[in-house]
Amino acid sequence: MKMGERLQPVDQANRVITLDIIRGFALLGILLVNMHFFSTPKLFTMMAEISLFEGTSSQIAEWFITIFASGKFFTTFSFLFGLGFFLLMSRVEEKGLSVPRVYSRRMIFLLVIGIIHAFILWSGDILLPYAIAGLFLMLFRKKAVESIKKWAIGLFIACMVVLALFSYLNSVLMSILDFDVPLVTTYEELVAEAMEVYQNGSFLDILLFRLGEEAPLVLSNLIVMVPLVLSIFLFGLYVGKKGVLRDIPGHLPWIRKVWSRSLVVGWGLTVIYVILKSEMVILPFHLHLPATEVLAIVSGLILSFFYITSLTLLCQKEQWLGRLSFLAPVGQMAFTNYLMQTVIGLLIFNGYGLGLFGSVPPEYGILITLGIFLFQIIFSKFWLSKFKFGPMEKLWRSFTYK
Template sequence: MNNSPITGKNRILTIDIIRGFALFGIFLVNMPAFHSPVFMSSFYGQEVEYTGVDYWIDVFFSLFVEMKFFTIFSFLFGLGFFIFMSRAEEKGHGVKALYLRRILALFLFGAVHVVALWFGDILHTYAVAGVFLLFFYKRKIKTMLIWAVSLLVVLNLLFLLNVLIPSEILLEMEAANAQGFARDLAEYMGIYTQAGYVEWVSYRLGTEVGFVAANLIPASIPVFAMFLFGLAAGKAGLFHHVSNHLAFFKKFRWITFLISLPLVVILALLKLDILDLGVKQLYAIQLFKSLTGTSLCFLYISTLTLMLRKETWQKRLRPLGSAGQMALTNYLMQTIVSTIIFVGFGFYGETSLLTGTILCFIIFALQMGFSTFWLEYYRFGPFEWLWRSFTYLKFQPLKKANKVTIHQNHHTPM
């Protein structure tokens, strides 16, 4: 029995590049929370006010970035789940035990991440939601799609209910939230700018981590829905031989574009206050961010997949593929580096959205360069190596015996 993970020649370049693209988008979304008290604003439902260039960056992020990239990442997780399970079955492994160890390792990474570093961790959510994928692996594609669509309908109905709450009630809630925000913000900022590491972690356990745990189920709804879409795509073989499904991708790109266009326009009208719903404005923006998060996710995936049929685009975007192949390492390092810069060096609360965005580009460019260099000599990223070693209950060989070329139409793990 060949008890080893999938590497090198068995990867799909298209999936790695899309994963790298999603990783960069997630970093852009996360960056404001790394350098500013976004948690407190979100907790109390307060809008962050931006001016000048920051205002337009925020508008752009709302329209094209926020809630558009974690959905891509979640889709790829579901796709990777199918590939992982099917490959493990081919090799005669006990697939459920193998996958559950993989999920447990992911949960441990996430737990350490959320407790020791940052409230915005997504790994623990993926791990918890990922357990339920086992119940769908053998189901029909139609069943997966029905469940996925149903979950998204439920999620967006919940967002819609917020918009339908009477304005008087929302005004009372807004006043109470504003008081709580003003009361707690000063303490929060004081801890983030002056406390030592142990005090900082202790404070976060009582404020951020508890909220994250309580929010686990609602946070899992869109994640699991996208898992199921990815699982369905894997079972349909859409990425196994893309050339056999070009007509589908082209048609799907146009459908998602036509759906996204009016949704993005409405979101822009709301974000620019051209369409003014008063106290319900933020709830309406949240609803349309969610709707565009799904439609633009699929538009981005289908567009990139078609672009990557051309070898010129494969060459241009290959560094994204290297970053995507080391997604776990790069995701965790984004938090570590950002925490050191903003909390460790005392820049927390003093960084503009423009500066944070520029730093994103610089850090991610360095990550692409480092990933490309690292993968010339090693089979996995450092954290990927730990993850796989835990999954297979033995240390995996890390260094490459020889250089392996990545091919377009072979299998990849999640």
């Protein structure tokens, strides 16, 4: 479909399906990125600045994931969370219930699941920062639309400034104190230790390693992650309060404008990021790393807007809505499917499962991703043919509404 084609209005049910389609698409992208972390000690290889797979096909696969997926789908999912908060508020108010009371129960449940997921199962969890940032989201419940927009932009910029400053100071400190080589050696040792533990260790062995070596990094990362997630939540809340979802056809000019601008700016920044990341151009004096880190997040956020608006515009055509509807059941069971991806990943790669950790190059990781997601499409459709909600969605809803 050409973006300039005349779009036909869709009914309320199709507007909800559109959100589920976008959410399902985001889950595919999240799994694609997370596959790196399921299958390798990516957390430590990044810090040690080493790669486990040097083949041409592996490098192409890694660049594909970096350019089209990394940072784009986490932000898409976060945006939808903020939009979902607005929808939840509307439903709760219609039922005459207390929004703070219902929503706080919802976040407490998410917080408990996030703690279990992050520390017992897998360190790449996003539920814990979602739950913490979600609690702060209540502070913006009654703010005006333009105020929310200013807070979203301001908070995001503040996070980028802090991130750049931390990265710059860390780079300068390493240079002055000459700590770089010992730290890199330490991370290389952690890579080797992680390979051994995750390939051959029991559940308890892996748990102890995670709590000892990975948990401190996860907790320290929350300092920047929570306000960053909150800023993206606010973008979603802004769109909800703006009334876009209630009247998509009436907001098509605005959606097209966001689409065109995010297309140009997002991919433009991505090109600059790739140039810096591949070191075709190297910035002077400790600016290179801060610039690449900030560009990765900024371009990821803007391209997430491009993905969201692209799918929204496509879903205004009945034909495209039908073509993309296979993603809706996955998105409708997003909570269940997100956790399911972790469980399947652990059983494939960890020592208490198939023990393939560290032995699957990224090009095969893409194939595994597609296989798992295909299973989730089939499973979600089957489950929803029998039940109204996914199992985790049912538990979450039951706890939320008692």
